[in-house]
Amino acid sequence: MIKLRFFIFLSAIFLVVSLLPPGAGAQDSLHIDIFGPGEERINVFIAPPKDLQSEVLFDPELGSRIYDGLQSNLGLLPFLTRVDPGHILGGPGVEGVRGRDIDFRKFNLSRVDLLLTIGLEQHARGPGSVEIRAFEVFDQRMILGRAYDLQDMDQVPLMLRRFCAELMDYLTGSGDFFRSRLAFERKQNGNKDIWSVTPQGTDLTRLTDLRGITLSPAWSPDGSRIAFTLMRDDRHHLGIWDLEKGEEQVFSMPGNTVISPAFSPEGRLALSLDPMGRPDIYWLDGDYGVDETIMEHWAIDVSPSFDASGTKMAFASGRLGNPHIFVHDFDKGRVQRVSYEGRYNTNPSISPEGDFVAFTRQTPDGHRIFVADLETGREKQISFGPGNDEDPAFAPDGYFVAFSSNRSGDYRLYLTTRNGDEPRQIPTGEGNAKAPAWGLERDF
Amino acid sequence: MKNRTVVLLALLLGLIMFAGTGCGKRAVEAPADPAVEELTEEERARLEEERLKEEMRRQALEERRLQEERMERERDAVDAEARIQEAMEEITANRIHFAFDSYELTADARSTLQKISEHMKRFDELRLVIEGHTDERGTAEYNLALGERRARAAYEFLVLLGVSSDRLQIISYGEERPLVDESNESAWAKNRRADFKVLD
Numbered sequence: 001m002i003k004l005r006f007f008i009f010l011s012a013i014f015l016v017v018s019l020l021p022p023g024a025g026a027q028d029s030l031h032i033d034i035f036g037p038g039e040e041r042i043n044v045f046i047a048p049p050k051d052l053q054s055e056v057l058f059d060p061e062l063g064s065r066i067y068d069g070l071q072s073n074l075g076l077l078p079f080l081t082r083v084d085p086g087h088i089l090g091g092p093g094v095e096g097v098r099g100r101d102i103d104f105r106k107f108n109l110s111r112v113d114l115l116l117t118i119g120l121e122q123h124a125r126g127p128g129s130v131e132i133r134a135f136e137v138f139d140q141r142m143i144l145g146r147a148y149d150l151q152d153m154d155q156v157p158l159m160l161r162r163f164c165a166e167l168m169d170y171l172t173g174s175g176d177f178f179r180s181r182l183a184f185e186r187k188q189n190g191n192k193d194i195w196s197v198t199p200q201g202t203d204l205t206r207l208t209d210l211r212g213i214t215l216s217p218a219w220s221p222d223g224s225r226i227a228f229t230l231m232r233d234d235r236h237h238l239g240i241w242d243l244e245k246g247e248e249q250v251f252s253m254p255g256n257t258v259i260s261p262a263f264s265p266e267g268r269l270a271l272s273l274d275p276m277g278r279p280d281i282y283w284l285d286g287d288y289g290v291d292e293t294i295m296e297h298w299a300i301d302v303s304p305s306f307d308a309s310g311t312k313m314a315f316a317s318g319r320l321g322n323p324h325i326f327v328h329d330f331d332k333g334r335v336q337r338v339s340y341e342g343r344y345n346t347n348p349s350i351s352p353e354g355d356f357v358a359f360t361r362q363t364p365d366g367h368r369i370f371v372a373d374l375e376t377g378r379e380k381q382i383s384f385g386p387g388n389d390e391d392p393a394f395a396p397d398g399y400f401v402a403f404s405s406n407r408s409g410d411y412r413l414y415l416t417t418r419n420g421d422e423p424r425q426i427p428t429g430e431g432n433a434k435a436p437a438w439g440l441e442r443d444f
Numbered sequence: 445m446k447n448r449t450v451v452l453l454a455l456l457l458g459l460i461m462f463a464g465t466g467c468g469k470r471a472v473e474a475p476a477d478p479a480v481e482e483l484t485e486e487e488r489a490r491l492e493e494e495r496l497k498e499e500m501r502r503q504a505l506e507e508r509r510l511q512e513e514r515m516e517r518e519r520d521a522v523d524a525e526a527r528i529q530e531a532m533e534e535i536t537a538n539r540i541h542f543a544f545d546s547y548e549l550t551a552d553a554r555s556t557l558q559k560i561s562e563h564m565k566r567f568d569e570l571r572l573v574i575e576g577h578t579d580e581r582g583t584a585e586y587n588l589a590l591g592e593r594r595a596r597a598a599y600e601f602l603v604l605l606g607v608s609s610d611r612l613q614i615i616s617y618g619e620e621r622p623l624v625d626e627s628n629e630s631a632w633a634k635n636r637r638a639d640f641k642v643l644d
Contacts (some may be wrong), residue, residue, distance in 0.1 A: 112586065192620070213620050216585060228589070234573045234615050235643070256614040257592045272589065277596060279589040300589040316586055322545060323586050324544040344545065346586040360583050390583050435584065 005157060006169045022430040030114060030136050030143065032079045034172045034399040034405040034417075042113045042171070045083040046070050049118040052131070059120070062127045062153065066118050069160040070132075073178070073200055077168065078421035083112050097133055104140045110398060112137050126151045131159060132163050134170075142414055143170055162444070171400045174397040179444045182402060183207070183217035183226050184413060194228055194241060198401065199395070199438075201427045207241050218262045219439025220269075226439070227261035231233040238271065238288060243442065248249050251288045265310045270294060272302040281315060286441050303347060307354030309347060314338070314348035314357045325359045327374060338372050341379070345370075347391055356403055358382070358392035371418055382420030391435045394418075401438035402426070529627040532570065532642045539623075540598060542636045545582065547593035549601055552640075557598060558641060561605035571643040574598050576616040577623070579632035584618055591616030596636045613643070 014382075049063035074080050085092035088110045090257035095101040097119035107115050119131035127150040142148030144167055148159045161178045161433040168175035177199060186195045186206075194217045195207045208214055219226055223243065230239040230250060236258040241248040255275035261271050262290050269284045281295040281304050295301045300318040307313075313328045325338040325348045344362035351357070355374055360367045369383035369392045383389035387406040394401055401418055404411050411432040414423040426436075538560060540553035549557070564570055577593030578587040595614040603609050624631040 108445055213617075215588070215618075215620075231615070231617065231620065234613065234643075236615065256595075257588060257616055259588045259592075274583075274592055274596075300586065300593065302589045303585045317588075318586075323582075344582065346583040362581070 023384050026191045030171060032172050034079070034397070035173070041080055041081050042079060043083050043111050044074055044080045044114040044116070044163075045085075045088065045092070045107060045110075045112040046074075046116040047097075047118070048085075048092060049120055050094065050097050052097070052119045052129075057129065059122055062130075062150075062156075063118065065153065065156050066120075066130060066132075066160065068183050069156055070116060070118070070164070073160055075166045076177075076200060076415065076424060078417055078419070079172075080114070083110060088112070097131060099133075099135060099140060099142050102135065102140075104135070107137045123149075127153050127156075130159065134167055142276055143167075157198070157200070161198065161200060161202075162257040167444075172397075172399070174399070176396040176440065177400050179441050180396055181219075181223070181441050182413065182426070182436045182438060184404075184428065184436045185215055185217065185432075185434045186428060188430070194226060194239075195428065195433075197413075197426060197428055199400065199426060204427070204429060208239070210239065210248065210250075215239075216260050216435055217437045218260075219437055220263045221265050221267055221440075223439045223442040226437075227263065227271070229258050229261065238284075240288065254290060262304045262306060264306045264313075265308050270306075270313070272304070281313075305348050305350045305357075307350045308352035311356060312350055312354045314359075316346045316348055316351040316359075324359060325372070327357065336374070338374065339370075339379075349392050349394045349401075351394045351418070352396060353398050356360060356394070356398075358394055358418070360390050360392065369401065369416075371401075371420075380420065382416055382418065383414075383423065384420075389414075393436050393438055395438050396440055402438065404434040404436060406432075528570070531567055533574070535560050535563050535570070535640050539637045539639050541633065542594055542638075544579070544632075544636065545590065547576075547590065547597045549597050550590050553598070554601065557601045558605065561602050561607050564602070564607045564611065571611045571613070572602075573613045573615060573641040573643055574602075575621075575639040575641060576618075577613070577621060577635060577637050577639065578619050579635040580619045580622060580627065581632060582619065584620075588616050588618035591608060591618045594636075594638050598640075 006287060015143060030042060043432055046067060049067055072293060075082065088106060090106040091253060094117055097117035115135045115137050117133045121129040123129065130148045130150060132146055134358045135142050146163050150159065162305050165175035165178035165211065180199055181196050182199055183194055183196045185192045189212055192213045192215065193210060194214050195204065195206050197204045210230055210232065212230050215229040217226045224243040226242065228239045230237040236256065238251040238253055238258050238261065240247050253273050255273050257274045257279055258274040259279060272279045272281050273290065278298060278322055279302055280293060280297065281301050283291040285291040286347055295315060297317065297319050301315055303316045305314045310329050311329065315326055315328065316323050317326055322343045323346045325345045327336045327338055329336065338357050339359065342361045345359055347360040349358045357374060358369060358371045358373050361370050366385050367388040367390050368381055368385060369389050370379050370381050372379045382401065383403060385407055389403055389405045391404045392401050399417055401416050403414055405414055411434050413426040413428055413433050413436050416423045448530055538556045540556050574595040576591030578590050582590065592614065599614050600611050602612060622635040623637065624634045
């Protein structure tokens with residue numbers, strides 16, 4: 001986080017930053033509907049980095065880190081297909097990084113839709129300047145160009161996330177996947193603490209050190225706080241980790257349980273407490289005191305999840321004898337049942353648009369992730385094990401879904417999409433990792 | 445023959461006493477006999493000695509009685525301590541088990557709680573934490589709620605049996621603290637439980 005303050009972002013000093021609407025006739029050639037059936041593909045190719053001052057790369061390490069990082073980031077986008085450098089007729093190289101120096105025909109013939117170039121300029125101090133450009137090959141048109149002045153090699157991942165966020169903005173309308181950060185539980189030495197990592201697997205950071213069991217992290221909408229359950233000294237507590245202070249506060253709650261905190265889009269905190277002798281869902285006030293009841297029932301009510309408008313809350317309830325998924329509509333004052341199949345449906349995560357709910361269903365083969373369409377009532381299984389797939393969480397773009405799975409033996413975090421694309425593991429180190437929660441990076 | 449002897453001896457004793465009385469009066473009037481005085485001094489010392497010895501014995505006996513009483517009290521106290529220790533061990537050795545996704549108390553669980561309530565009523569100073577646990581098959585947040593339901597079922601039964609609610613505390617650990625860290629039916633059955641911990 002601190003890095004952000006040191007990072008000098010020279011946006012388009014000399015590059016024409018083209019985020020202008022694409023010209024008539026050429027428009028939509030490289031736009032992807034991520035809410036479509038997930039069958040569209042764009043072929044992408046990243047040209048080898050070029051030194052802007054000489055024929056030979058002054059610092060090959062910087063070049064390869066940027067190249068590999070871009071490959072890795074773009075490799076996480078299921079709608080991009082990487083074109084093998086060996087398949088580029090006439091070789092993968094470019095004469096220069098600017099449009100006028102590129103022979104687009106060879107890339108066009110090689111079925112490349114999207115071409116990226118990397119230009120480097122070495123500085124006396126620090127790694128130097130980096131220029132990254134993205135071109136639509138067919139139209140021979142630059143769609144995005146950015147220059148960055150790096151003070152430190154460690155800034156490469158952040159630079160690439162920023163570039164990729166803008167590229168994804170252009171391609172899909174939402175680049176929040178690259179502006180997000182995941183909080184999750186990580187188990188080490190019998191304790192569980194809250195850690196964070198980018199969805200791209202960089203900047204793994206420990207946030208709490210509470211010598212207890214911390215569970216169910218949830219980001220505030222502004223990314224300034226993480227609420228979580230803390231079990232310590234024979235009691236449940238509400239923990240609030242504060243980004244500004246870099247430390248946590250611990251609050252006692254009435255009753256015996258503090259389960260599944262979740263922020264509404266307005267920043268109100270909801271969670272399941274049992275002051276009435278049963279787990280119900282309550283709003284807390286600004287000082288983390290109990291404000292009012294949202295969901296009161298004799299049965300278990302846990303795991304609230306809010307859409308971006310704050311009008312819908314998905315939750316899990318045992319009111320039918322077994323846990324099922326429901327959606328409470330605040331405007332209509334109505335509770336809609338979402339899951340009908342199976343006997344154990346939990347872990348709801350409602351999409352920001354409020355149109356889908358991802359949840360975990362216990363099947364004979366273990367837990368699997370399903371996505372229910374609230375309009376049609378149709379369900380789609382998006383994870384297939386083996387082992388248990390749990391804790392689905394919709395990304396702010398409503399496209400990616402993070403979840404935890406013990407398919408490799410231990411619990412690890414994975415990324416898929418609402419379409420059920422091939423899961424990609426997010427590196428989190430040793431120890432079980434569970435309960436991923438998306439937050440938007442502050443001051444990104 | 446024996447009677448005559450006793451009578452004679454009695455008469456003789458009577459004569460001696462009469463003669464003695466006469467002598468006594470004279471002795472009072474006569475100047476003090478140093479030998480007699482010396483004897484009296486010795487006698488006094490002996491008596492004093494005897495008195496001291498008696499006092500010491502009395503004191504010792506008293507000490508011993510006190511000590512024995514104290515030891516008796518200590519013995520009682522040790523027994524109480526031992527008994528409470530035993531009760532605590534029995535309480536914590538007990539655990540009750542549940543069916544999958546259920547917090548219903550079985551007949552076994554109820555009889556276990558009955559035993560625990562007896563200990564609780566015998567020793568007013570005991571306070572309990574009831575820990576609710578689940579197996580790993582559910583999911584974490586719902587399991588936390590289920591663990592609460594299990595601990596609360598035990599809590600409510602103990603309160604019905606007459607244990608004051610302010611001596612009982614509940615915590616759910618959900619699936620976070622399995623008894624057996626394995627993934628099979630037998631481990632799951634053991635892990636679906638409520639444990640009892642005595643608070644210090």
